[in-house]
Amino acid sequence: MKKAVQLKVLVVLALLFAFLAQAVLCVQAKADTVKPEKWVYYYTGDLSGPMGPLNGATIPALKDFCQWYNSEKGGIKGVPIDIVVRDNGGETTKGVAAYEEFRLIKPKPAMGSFHPAYVGEALKDRLAEDKILNFFNTASNPILFPVGWLVGCCPSYPSSVAAMMLWVQKQPQWKDKKIKVGLLTWDNSFGKGIFDPELRKWFKQQKNMELVAEEVFSPKDVDVSTQVIRLKNKGVNWIIDNTIGNGPVVVSKTLNSMGLLATDINDTSPNKIHRATCVWGTGPEVLKIGGPVMEGLIGPRPWVTWDETDHPAVKFVTEQMKKNNRDTRLMSDVYLIKWAKMALITQIVEKIVNEKGWEGVTGENFRRELLNTRKCSVLHGMTVFDFDPNYPMMKSIKVYAVKNGKMLPVSEMHEMPDLRPPQYKK
Amino acid sequence: MAYCPCGTRNFDYKKDMAVFRTPFHWGALVILLGVLFISPAFLHGSIVNLINEIALISITVMGLNILTGFCGQISLGQSAFMAVGAYVTAILATRYNFNFLIALPCGALGAGIVGVLFGLPSVRIKGFYLAMSTLAAQFIIPALISNPFAFITNGTNSLRVPAPQLGSLTFNTPQTFFYIVVPIAIIAIYIAKNISRTGIGRAFIAIRDDDLAADVMGINTFRYKLLAFFLCTLYAGMAGGLWAYWLRSINPDHFMLNNSIQYLAMLIVGGMGSVPGAVFGVSFLLILDHLLREFALQMGVFFPTWANLFQQASTPLLYGLVIVFFLIFEPRGLAHRWEVMKTTWRLRPFSY
Numbered sequence: 156m157k158k159a160v161q162l163k164v165l166v167v168l169a170l171l172f173a174f175l176a177q178a179v180l181c182v183q184a185k186a187d188t189v190k191p192e193k194w195v196y197y198y199t200g201d202l203s204g205p206m207g208p209l210n211g212a213t214i215p216a217l218k219d220f221c222q223w224y225n226s227e228k229g230g231i232k233g234v235p236i237d238i239v240v241r242d243n244g245g246e247t248t249k250g251v252a253a254y255e256e257f258r259l260i261k262p263k264p265a266m267g268s269f270h271p272a273y274v275g276e277a278l279k280d281r282l283a284e285d286k287i288l289n290f291f292n293t294a295s296n297p298i299l300f301p302v303g304w305l306v307g308c309c310p311s312y313p314s315s316v317a318a319m320m321l322w323v324q325k326q327p328q329w330k331d332k333k334i335k336v337g338l339l340t341w342d343n344s345f346g347k348g349i350f351d352p353e354l355r356k357w358f359k360q361q362k363n364m365e366l367v368a369e370e371v372f373s374p375k376d377v378d379v380s381t382q383v384i385r386l387k388n389k390g391v392n393w394i395i396d397n398t399i400g401n402g403p404v405v406v407s408k409t410l411n412s413m414g415l416l417a418t419d420i421n422d423t424s425p426n427k428i429h430r431a432t433c434v435w436g437t438g439p440e441v442l443k444i445g446g447p448v449m450e451g452l453i454g455p456r457p458w459v460t461w462d463e464t465d466h467p468a469v470k471f472v473t474e475q476m477k478k479n480n481r482d483t484r485l486m487s488d489v490y491l492i493k494w495a496k497m498a499l500i501t502q503i504v505e506k507i508v509n510e511k512g513w514e515g516v517t518g519e520n521f522r523r524e525l526l527n528t529r530k531c532s533v534l535h536g537m538t539v540f541d542f543d544p545n546y547p548m549m550k551s552i553k554v555y556a557v558k559n560g561k562m563l564p565v566s567e568m569h570e571m572p573d574l575r576p577p578q579y580k581k
Numbered sequence: 582m583a584y585c586p587c588g589t590r591n592f593d594y595k596k597d598m599a600v601f602r603t604p605f606h607w608g609a610l611v612i613l614l615g616v617l618f619i620s621p622a623f624l625h626g627s628i629v630n631l632i633n634e635i636a637l638i639s640i641t642v643m644g645l646n647i648l649t650g651f652c653g654q655i656s657l658g659q660s661a662f663m664a665v666g667a668y669v670t671a672i673l674a675t676r677y678n679f680n681f682l683i684a685l686p687c688g689a690l691g692a693g694i695v696g697v698l699f700g701l702p703s704v705r706i707k708g709f710y711l712a713m714s715t716l717a718a719q720f721i722i723p724a725l726i727s728n729p730f731a732f733i734t735n736g737t738n739s740l741r742v743p744a745p746q747l748g749s750l751t752f753n754t755p756q757t758f759f760y761i762v763v764p765i766a767i768i769a770i771y772i773a774k775n776i777s778r779t780g781i782g783r784a785f786i787a788i789r790d791d792d793l794a795a796d797v798m799g800i801n802t803f804r805y806k807l808l809a810f811f812l813c814t815l816y817a818g819m820a821g822g823l824w825a826y827w828l829r830s831i832n833p834d835h836f837m838l839n840n841s842i843q844y845l846a847m848l849i850v851g852g853m854g855s856v857p858g859a860v861f862g863v864s865f866l867l868i869l870d871h872l873l874r875e876f877a878l879q880m881g882v883f884f885p886t887w888a889n890l891f892q893q894a895s896t897p898l899l900y901g902l903v904i905v906f907f908l909i910f911e912p913r914g915l916a917h918r919w920e921v922m923k924t925t926w927r928l929r930p931f932s933y
Contacts, residue, residue, distance in 0.1 A: 203877065207893040214881060242874045244896065247828055247835055248634060249874070255755050256627035276739045277830035284753060297738050342727065343834060344737045 644816025696814020852914025
């Protein structure tokens with residue numbers, strides 16, 4: 156009997172303790188939402204998979220930004236920023252798993268970057284259900300439309316093709332020449348981002364410019380002679396790819412081996428073929444892999460390149476790299492983009508905190524602010540972010556070209572033709 | 582023959598054949614299932630998600646176990662058959678608004694039929710040659726999905742799938758999806774266990790051990806080999822359908838050759854021909870992969886100079902090394918280690 160009473164007392168005490176602990180934790184949690192100890196940016200991407208080598212600078216870039224922001228700017232209203240990174244090896248399953256981990260964190264993240272494109276695509280419904288914004292790197296129309304909780308920080312693939320070709324047409328040597336375009340791209344959803352009905356329609360409306368063929372190759376291919384011969388037979392004088400890493404290099408090397416490579420934009424001889432690539436094909440790693448055969452390649456970029464050594468943004472980031480003793484091998488597009496994105500993200504969070512307090516840092520508010528970001532220059536002009544509630548990707552680019560081994564701008568920043576799917580144009 | 586604990590005897594054939602023979606077994610089963618079914622309520626979402634993944638992959642590896650472990654036929658196309666199941670399910674769900682309870686079996690059946698077609702060469706060839714012929718499925722099926730059938734599959738663009746629904750209940754979180762995938766996995770495991778104990782299972786094993794001798798004994802090897810292919814791909818199709826509902830977006834890139842090889846590796850590590858082995862292999866390698874990824878990131882934090890090297894190379898390197906060492910030191914798989922542990926427990930306190 157005595158033992159039974161003791162047991163009951165123990166159970167009551169345990170329950171009381173559990174209740175008190177819960178209450179204390181709840182109060183603590185409530186206090187946390189007022190002003191967090193730190194603001195965390197959640198990232199998942201391919202760090203060890205096929206795109207791993209290209210994403211090598213991700214963690215150093217994010218860490219360097221946080222260090223700079225916390226020490227120089229004092230964090231967001233005194234709250235330091237931090238990062239949580241998960242590697243998904245380029246696998247959708249692991250990307251979804253990482254997201255499942257993030258979405259249950261308290262307080263719920265307002266946003267994050269969940270790469271690559273197919274991970275973002277798999278998360279599309281989940282993000283809308285959880286009201287968490289994914290600010291990532293894709294610009295494929297099928298992924299970003301209808302506008303949801305995904306925002307791409309790069310220019311639309313079909314629109315950038317159109318913008319580049321318009322720029323080419325304006326060049327004196329090409330004014331009276333017929334431009335025959337062949338699309339030669341990877342046989343995956345990223346590559347086929349330029350096989351777009353709006354782009355085809357746009358080409359049909361152009362004078363002296365024609366889209367004559369579309370070809371694909373595998374990301375594993377090291378030669379595309381067959382495709383090039385077919386394009387050549389159709390009279391193509393411009394080949395455009397939507398690839399990354401080895402993609403533009405394979406096209407250039409094949410053209411070179413066939414004696415068809417045009418390395419100068421002014422060369423309009425009929426036996427030469429020029430090349431244009433997408434935003435991701437213009438990175439320094441592509442130039443390193445390709446070497447001299449990359450000469451003459453053009454591409455669209457909303458960001459500066461490391462080759463613009465006199466640009467204040469490049470000077471600033473180079474200085475930061477030196478401060479952190481970073482290897483020069485980390486000088487990649489990823490390093491620049493991470494800094495630019497983080498600069499915008501922190502700016503938006505700060506704006507929300509100023510207007511609505513820390514309780515206001517929610518997915519809905521972040522999404523609204525991000526999609527209403529108009530012509531916002533960050534980090535000494537590293538890039539100009541320009542979004543619209545109906546246009547969740549970058550609208551403007553500069554055309555860049557490889558000259559003497561350096562990727563340098565050949566145009567001013569300008570708005571691209573609007574090639575959104577017609578049903579989403581408002 | 583498995584040793585029984587002291588005092589436990591089988592007095593009739595029925596008891597001898599029972600999967601769960603003692604009250605302890607039944608008690609353990611009830612507790613295990615009970616804990617399992619309430620676990621989503623107290624486990625973190627990412628752990629529940631991992632359990633879902635283990636359950637899902639266990640189904641496909643269990644199918645491979647029927648074909649390779651029981652029947653001795655090698656398949657390098659399991660991932661492609663999953664793709665068939667995934668796409669059939671997804672197309673029925675998205676374009677024809679089929680409920681998941683109908684779409685899932687249809688997807689499994691579709692994969693089963695395609696599997697039988699690719700299993701036909703098994704009648705004439707075996708070993709590496711059969712592996713090559715199933716490898717063809719791994720190239721043909723994704724190519725068909727990406728190109729000729731792009732009008733219905735969305736080609737290389739992903740095909741989005743709605744979350745499964747039952748009345749007003751939507752299974753759109755790991756915690757809710759758990760209640761679809763785990764019961765199906767348990768049923769699939771139970772069926773596989775029973776297949777191994779029936780006439781069909783014994784015929785499979787006879788074919789695996791010597792197909793000529795099996796033929797001489799009167800086993801219709803043609804029929805049983807195709808049946809093994811059908812069951813294997815039926816399992817793959819069911820797993821594929823669940824995959825579609827789990828990720829809610831499918832792409833041909835989800836079903837590549839490396840996935841097929843990984844499933845085979847899971848089976849080998851777990852123990853071929855053993856039902857628990859398939860589950861052990863899947864659990865072991867998936868958990869290992871998750872842990873190694875975390876390890877690589879943490880090492881990058883402690884050694885920033887080598888961070889890139891760690892994050893890019895250490896996970897695949899250590900993953901490969903663990904498999905190699907495992908095969909050297911425990912070639913019969915985790916299932917054998919499990920049997921050794923059970924026997925040791927039953928014979929305690931004696932070591933013999």
